[in-house]
Amino acid sequence: MPANSPLDLLEPGALLAGALFRSMVTRVGLQASLPIGTRVGPFRILAEIGAGGMGVVYRAERADGQYQQFVAIKCVTGGDSVDALAQFRRERQILAEMRHPHIARLLDGGQLDDCRLWFAMELIDGARIDAHVRASVPSVAARIGLLRQVIDAVACAHQRLLLHRDIKPANVLIDADGSAKLLDFGIAALAGDQAAARAYTPDWASPEQISGGEIGPASDQFQLGLLLDALLRSPAQPADRARWIEMPTGRAAELRAIVTRATAPDPQQRYGSVQELDADLGRWLAARPVSAVGQSLEYTLRCAVRRHPLIAVASVTTALTIVALVIGFSWRLAQERDLARAQAERATREAANAAAVAHFLQDDLLALADPNTSQDVQLTVQTLLERARGTVDQRLAGQPEIAAQIHATLARSLRGLGDFEAANAEFELAESKSAALAADSPWRLELDLWHGDLDLARSLPREAYARLQRVADAAAGSLGSDSQLALEAAVRAQAARFELGEQQPAIDALTALLPRLDKTLGVDAPLSIYALNRLAIMLNTVERSADSERVRSEHLLRAARAYGADHSATLTGRLNRAVLLRKLGRLDEALVEALAAEDGLRRVFGANSVAVLHAMNARSRILQDSKRFDEAIALQRQTLAGRIALLGEQHDDVAYSHVNLGGMLMQTGDLDGAIDHYESALKIRESLLGPEHVDVITNLTLLADTERMRGELGAAERYAELAVERGRRVLAGDRVELATALFRYAQVLAAREQTEAARTNASEALGIYALTYPDEHPRLLAVRQLMAGLPASETQ
Structure with a gap:
């Protein structure tokens, strides 16, 4: 084919894209434009609208005096044989009989003296669909509604064995009433016409069009899928992977699944028809399960719940x-x-x-x-x-x-709401109703897994570790050591082991699990990503900040790759990184990261959500460490009010906000206000967690320190003594929470001039701190300073 052949100028899939007219254009050179005023049938040419390889398009008006009418006239070369003209008339009749509100209608047609063929089409004054939605249609639902009009038009054509072959934004206009109009059906493109398949627009062609394979309705469906993708993006070119317009992550995932199915490389993997594609979009609009996602029980029920107002x-x-x-x-x-x-x-x-x-x-x-x-x-x-x-x-x-x-x-x-006792009662009911099942059945093991997680939240790390480790061993025996349940239980068991006080063995065991998770499930599997997150938190807790940052970076890389940058798991990981950066003293970086995570979580969950409030809490702590106390206190008060409104007074998140606000007030000298918040937190935690939970012990320590600063040494000693007593009973001997309780107790005893008792407690605190912190850590320095200020012992 010569380089300058008219075939190079074809508008693929335009009104005369069929094999019949390809052969006509092959034999005929470029056509001359019709002068303004030329009569074409009953119409008079008013202006040239556009031109392409298949012909020129004109604006024309009816000139036979019958009635006023404006049309678009397209002239194409061809019609110079009896057979070609007969085929043209048959196909013109098919298109003329196709009446659909979203198809630009064929009104008339005929042949000029020079054998060129002309068509009078409905004239649409409107914008391209992609430009229209970007300018005027912010709603995802409204954009999909316009696409469904196009799909309905294509379905009508398919019922008449007509294919379009060139569905793209330029061929869909939005009229003055806001209705979509599909232009330029190829009149020779009857289903099964193989030669017509050789014309296509590269960016919008299906794989079978490009390869010269069999063309059918699935090819139009492919282009409809690209059009859906384009309408949700800006700019509209399908090759430009710009982000979609904002929508909840789960809803976007459903639409991505629809696009993926409609544009599957293999036509057999696409929807069975464009009607099925339309039905899936209808289900999406109604918040019903879309077939492209699947019909899992979890997904089906989640959609059922979402539909209820x-x-x-x-x-x-x-x-x-x-x-x-x-x-x-x-x-x-x-x-x-x-x-x-x-x-x-x-x-x-x-x-x-x-x-x-x-x-x-x-x-x-x-x-x-x-x-x-x-x-x-x-x-x-x-x-x-x-x-x-x-x-x-x-x-x-x-x-x-x-x-x-x-x-x-x-x-x-109920466990998520912080009502641990009610949650435990429900687990016990579930276990009693599952008694007929074998103890190592998948359901019983899974139930134990959840119950173990609750044990950990109830400050029962010993029971949690025993239960979770039993699940891990039993699942490994019945389902295999690399089964999902066995690996999940093993990961969670190490979290319980860490809380039990075996911090380094838990870190070592979880670190050893990571290669197995990556090999068995894949590096981007949810459990692999979750395990990295847990390890980063553990390392941060034991002050291994550099190691924690390394693991956190890997976690964020995988989460973004697996879920996308705007997924809640990725955003939560960024928030955890902000917490780590705060601990490292990199406060400016921490604030930037926290704000980005908070904004993302707000887009995903909405402003009134637990996740956003958690991000606000983290940001307030960064502001606190930056000594921007007024901003920190205002933000923490907002967080506290939001948590109470959302979760009720009796929730652990509410207790955390009380504690954080108490710390901020203490730093600004409002000790009475600090006491009020610490006492509120203590009441919530003792009610929810029990008197010997580590958070309760920490709360008692905070109260002891604040009362000491207020000069209320009797109250301070009662709180400190209680914290140490409970800490010795339930915490491992190397826990920093125990060391802090001992140190605060020593400070109170020193203030009450009980020197030897103060020295004993301070010395024990120093030994525990030294197991975790480097020699110049502020906590070690504070204990040494206290001990140095104590009067010399009588035996020295």
């Missing part, structure tokens, strides 16, 4: 908490797959389970939050879950396995 529940976090009820079910299904049970049997069981759980969520749990039936317009998450607990056994009588799952997921949600 929980406007009676106090906040967005309420809805998120309800969604969290169903997350645990995916574990059970994964383990059943590990057992390789028969596919048909598993599908039947899972379908029955999903139906039972969906009925419970729909008719019991979510109905409680329906403002049309509930009189409690201030219904809280806590109340909602408490009411739901009472309906489980009644609704699921005779289905103990499903009831056990519901009790377990309620337990996990």
